[in-house]
Amino acid sequence: MTGKTLIYDGSFEGFLSCVFYIFEYKLTDVTIQNEFVVQNGLFSENETIATDTKKADRVWKGLKQKASTISSTKIYYAFLSEQLGVENILLNYIQYIFNNTKKVDTDFTQPSVLNTSQIAKNVSREKHRMEAFVRFKLTKDNIYFANIEPDFNVLPLISKHFKSRYADQKWVIYDIKRNYGLFYDLETLEMMQMEFPKNFDFSKTDTNFFADEEFEFQKLWQNYFKSTNITERKNMKLHIRHVPKRYWKYLSEKQP
Amino acid sequence: MSFDRTLEKLKILADAAKYDVSCSSSGSKRANTNKGLGDATGMGICHSYTEDGRCVSLLKILLTNHCIFDCAYCVTRKSNDVKRAAFKVQEVVDLTINFYRRNYIEGLFLSSGIFKSADYTMERLVAVAKKLRLEENFNGYIHLKSIPGASDELMREAGLYADRLSVNIEIPTKSGLKLLAPDKNFEDFIKPMEKVKNEIIQYKSEKKIIKSTPKYAPAGQSTQMIVGASGENDFQILKTAEHYYKSYNLKRVYYSGYVPISLDDRLPKIGTEVPMLRENRLYQSDWLTRFYGFQTNEIVNLNHQNLDLDIDPKLSWALRNLHEFPVDVNKADKRMLARIPGVGMKSVNKILMARRFRRLNWDHLKKIGIAFNRAQYFLVCDSNLFERRDLTAEKLKATILKNSNSKYDKLLSPQLNLFS
Numbered sequence: 001m002t003g004k005t006l007i008y009d010g011s012f013e014g015f016l017s018c019v020f021y022i023f024e025y026k027l028t029d030v031t032i033q034n035e036f037v038v039q040n041g042l043f044s045e046n047e048t049i050a051t052d053t054k055k056a057d058r059v060w061k062g063l064k065q066k067a068s069t070i071s072s073t074k075i076y077y078a079f080l081s082e083q084l085g086v087e088n089i090l091l092n093y094i095q096y097i098f099n100n101t102k103k104v105d106t107d108f109t110q111p112s113v114l115n116t117s118q119i120a121k122n123v124s125r126e127k128h129r130m131e132a133f134v135r136f137k138l139t140k141d142n143i144y145f146a147n148i149e150p151d152f153n154v155l156p157l158i159s160k161h162f163k164s165r166y167a168d169q170k171w172v173i174y175d176i177k178r179n180y181g182l183f184y185d186l187e188t189l190e191m192m193q194m195e196f197p198k199n200f201d202f203s204k205t206d207t208n209f210f211a212d213e214e215f216e217f218q219k220l221w222q223n224y225f226k227s228t229n230i231t232e233r234k235n236m237k238l239h240i241r242h243v244p245k246r247y248w249k250y251l252s253e254k255q256p
Numbered sequence: 257m258s259f260d261r262t263l264e265k266l267k268i269l270a271d272a273a274k275y276d277v278s279c280s281s282s283g284s285k286r287a288n289t290n291k292g293l294g295d296a297t298g299m300g301i302c303h304s305y306t307e308d309g310r311c312v313s314l315l316k317i318l319l320t321n322h323c324i325f326d327c328a329y330c331v332t333r334k335s336n337d338v339k340r341a342a343f344k345v346q347e348v349v350d351l352t353i354n355f356y357r358r359n360y361i362e363g364l365f366l367s368s369g370i371f372k373s374a375d376y377t378m379e380r381l382v383a384v385a386k387k388l389r390l391e392e393n394f395n396g397y398i399h400l401k402s403i404p405g406a407s408d409e410l411m412r413e414a415g416l417y418a419d420r421l422s423v424n425i426e427i428p429t430k431s432g433l434k435l436l437a438p439d440k441n442f443e444d445f446i447k448p449m450e451k452v453k454n455e456i457i458q459y460k461s462e463k464k465i466i467k468s469t470p471k472y473a474p475a476g477q478s479t480q481m482i483v484g485a486s487g488e489n490d491f492q493i494l495k496t497a498e499h500y501y502k503s504y505n506l507k508r509v510y511y512s513g514y515v516p517i518s519l520d521d522r523l524p525k526i527g528t529e530v531p532m533l534r535e536n537r538l539y540q541s542d543w544l545t546r547f548y549g550f551q552t553n554e555i556v557n558l559n560h561q562n563l564d565l566d567i568d569p570k571l572s573w574a575l576r577n578l579h580e581f582p583v584d585v586n587k588a589d590k591r592m593l594a595r596i597p598g599v600g601m602k603s604v605n606k607i608l609m610a611r612r613f614r615r616l617n618w619d620h621l622k623k624i625g626i627a628f629n630r631a632q633y634f635l636v637c638d639s640n641l642f643e644r645r646d647l648t649a650e651k652l653k654a655t656i657l658k659n660s661n662s663k664y665d666k667l668l669s670p671q672l673n674l675f676s
Contacts, residue, residue, distance in 0.1 A: 104613065106609040106610065106612075107609075107610060107612075107613040107614075108606050108609060108610035108620070108623075108624055109610050109613060109614055109616065109620045111623075114623055114624070128301070131301055132301045132302055132303045132304075133303070133304075134359050135358060135359060135360070136357065136358045136359050137358070138357075138358075144357060144358070146359070164287070164288050164295045165288065165293075165294060165295045166293070166357070166359075167288055167291040167292065167293070168291050168292060168293050168393070169293070169357055186291075216259040217354050217355070217358060219259070219263065220259070220262065220263055220266055220351065220355075221355060221358070221360050223263055223266060223267055223270075224266055224270050224315070224355075225304065225306070225312070227266065227267045227268075227270035227271040227274070228270045228271070228273070228274045228306055228312065228316060229274070229306040229307050229308055230274055230275070230306070230308045230310075230515060231307075231308075232308075232515050232516075232530050233308035233309075233310075233513075233515065233530055233532060234307050234308050235307070235308050235309040236307060237309075238305075238308075238309030239305050239306070239307050239308070239309050241309075242302070242305040242309060242311075243304060243305050251304065252358075252360075253304055253360075
C-alpha cells in the first residue's frame with residue numbers, strides 16, 4: 001500500500017491539525033483532503049484526523065515565528081479558496097518553511113511559495129470585490145440584507161470591514177452557495193444560518209419582504225448609474241473586466 | 257423626499273458632473289467613531305463601473321448646473337441650452353446616506369455650477385458636508401470641489417469637513433484658459449489651492465503639539481486637466497502637472513480626454529474621437545513619476561515633446577536610453593529594476609525578495625509574472641537565453657510591436673485596437 005490520505009472536517013483548524021499529525025509521525029507521501037470532497041485513491045489508506053485546536057494553535061504559532069505575518073495570512077487566504085488540492089500546496093509550503101533554518105517564506109522561486117501567493121491573491125481579489133459588490137436591500141424588519149455567491153469562501157475575511165463601516169444599522173450578508181451568513185445586530189457580529197421560503201428569488205426585490213422605499217432607492221441608483229456614463233467613451237470589454245458577468249445578477253444597477 | 261422630483265434632478269446633475277474624472281476615495285484617515293455610519297480608512301473601493309469602464313466610487317453630482325460663467329469646454333456653461341436643476345442641501349444628504357447604507361458608494365463627490373457668486377455656492381457645498389458630518393455622524397468620504405474665487409474662510413471650513421478638496425484647472429496654460437474661459441482668472445484657481453496647501457501644512461504642525469487638532473482635508477487635494485481641447489502637447493501637460501505636484505503638494509493630477517460637447521469654433525468638432533489612448537499614456541507617465549522614480553524630463557522633454565501612442569512611456573524611455581541596458585536582474589538596484597520594460601513594481605519587489613535565496617533565471621522571472629515579450633531585450637539573468645544581437649532602437653521597437661499579440665494590446669490599452 002502506498003500513500004496515505006488524511007481526512008479533515010473542512011475547517012482551517014482541522015487542516016492545521018493534519019499538518020501537526022504529519023510532523024508528529026514524520027509522514028511522507030501523504031495528502032490532505034476535506035471530508036466533503038473525498039475522492040478515494042485506489043491504493044491509498046484513509047485516516048480521519050480530529051480537529052484539535054491546541055495542536056492547530058501550535059502549528060500556527062510556529063509558522064508565525066518562521067514566516068512573516070504577510071506569509072501566514074497568505075496561507076489562510078489560500079486555504080479559503082477551497083480550491084481542489086490546495087491543502088497539499090499549503091502543506092508543501094509549510095514543510096518548506098519548517099524544514100529550513102533560514103526564513104524562506106518569500107522564496108518565490110519555490111513553486112509552493114509562488115502558488116500559495118497566487119492563490120491568495122485571487123482570494124484577496126474576490127474579498128475586495130465582495131466589499132464592493134455587496135448590495136444591501138432594506139427589509140420590512142429594518143435590516144439591511146445582502147446575498148452573495150462568491151467563488152471563494154470570503155465571508156470570514158470581509159466581516160471586519162462591514163462591521164466597522166455599518167455600525168449603526170442592522171445587517172445580514174448571506175452566502176447562498178455555502179449556506180451561512182453574518183448577522184450584525186448593532187452590538188455583536190455572529191455567524192448564522194437562515195431558512196428561506198421556497199422559490200425565494202435572490203436576484204429580485206420581493207414586495208413581501210422588502211421596504212417600500214427600497215424600490216425607490218434602487219430606481220435612483222439605477223438612474224444614477226446610467227446618467228454618469230459617457231456614451232462617447234463606451235468600452236464594454238473594460239466594463240466586463242471590472243465587473244465580471246457572474247456578479248451581475250445581484251447588482252441592483254444591473255437589474256432590468 | 258419626493259422621489260420623482262429627486263430622480264429627475266439626479267439625472268440632470270449626475271449627467272453634468274460626469275466629466276469630472278476623479279473617483280479616488282482612498283488616502284483618508286477618517287475612522288468610524290461613536291458607532292456612526294461609514295469609515296474612510298484604508299483603500300478606496302470601486303463599487304461599480306460605468307459602461308465606459310470608469311470607476312463608480314462616489315456619488316458624483318453637481319449641486320446645481322446653473323452657472324454664471326461661459327467656459328467653452330463646459331457642458332454647464334451659461335450659453336448652453338440644457339435643462340437646469342438644483343438640489344436642496346437636504347436632498348444631497350439623504351441621497352448620500354441612503355446610497356451609502358446600501359453599499360453603493362464610498363461617499364460623496366460634490367461639485368457645482370456657480371450661481372450668484374463663488375462664495376454663495378461654496379457656502380452651500382460646505383453646508384452639505386457639515387450636515388453629513390455633524391447631524392448624520394457620517395464618516396464616509398467627502399470630496400468637495402473648491403469654487404474658484406471662494407474666500408479663505410470658506411476654504412478653511414470646507415477642509416474641516418471634507419476628506420479631499422480639488423479645483424480643476426482644466427486648461428494647462430494661461431493662454432489656453434484666456435481663449436476658452438475668458439471670464440475666469442488664472443489666479444482664482446491658484447488662490448484656493450494655495451490656501452488649502454497652507455492649511456494642511458499648518459494642520460500637520462499643530463497636530464504634533466495638540467493631538468485633538470481637527471482633521472484638515474486628510475486626503476489632500478487634486479486637480480484635473482482637459483486633454484485635447486486647447487492644443488497643448490504632452491510636454492506642456494506633464495510639466496504643468498509636475499509644477500502642481502511640487503508647488504501645491506497635490507495628491508493626484510487627473511487627465512481628462514476631451515469629449516466634444518460644443519459647436520464652438522475654438523474647440524474640436526462634435527464627433528471628434530475622444531483622445532483616450534493619449535489620456536492613457538499620460539496616466540502611465542504620471543504613474544512612472546509617482547511610483548517608479550522617473551523624472552518628468554526623462555519621459556518628455558524639448559527633444560521629445562509628445563508621448564508615443566504605439567508604445568508605453570517606459571518602453572519609449574528604454575529605447576531612447578539603450579546604453580542603460582541590459583540590466584542584470586541578480587545585481588541591479590531597485591531603481592534600475594523598475595526601469596526594465598515589462599517589469600512592474602510588484603514583480604520588482606518579488607525579484608528583490610526571491611534573489612536573496614538564489615540567482616534568478618528566465619523560468620523564475622516568467623513565473624513571477626514579468627512581461628517576457630518586452631523584458632527579454634532589456635535584461636540578463638542566470639540563463640544563457642538573452643538577446644545577443646546588437647539591435648537599434650528602431651529594430652527593437654518593430655520587433656516588440658510585431659511580437660506583442662492582441663492580448664498585450666488589450667492589457668496595455670483597450671483603445672489600441674483603434675489603430676490595428
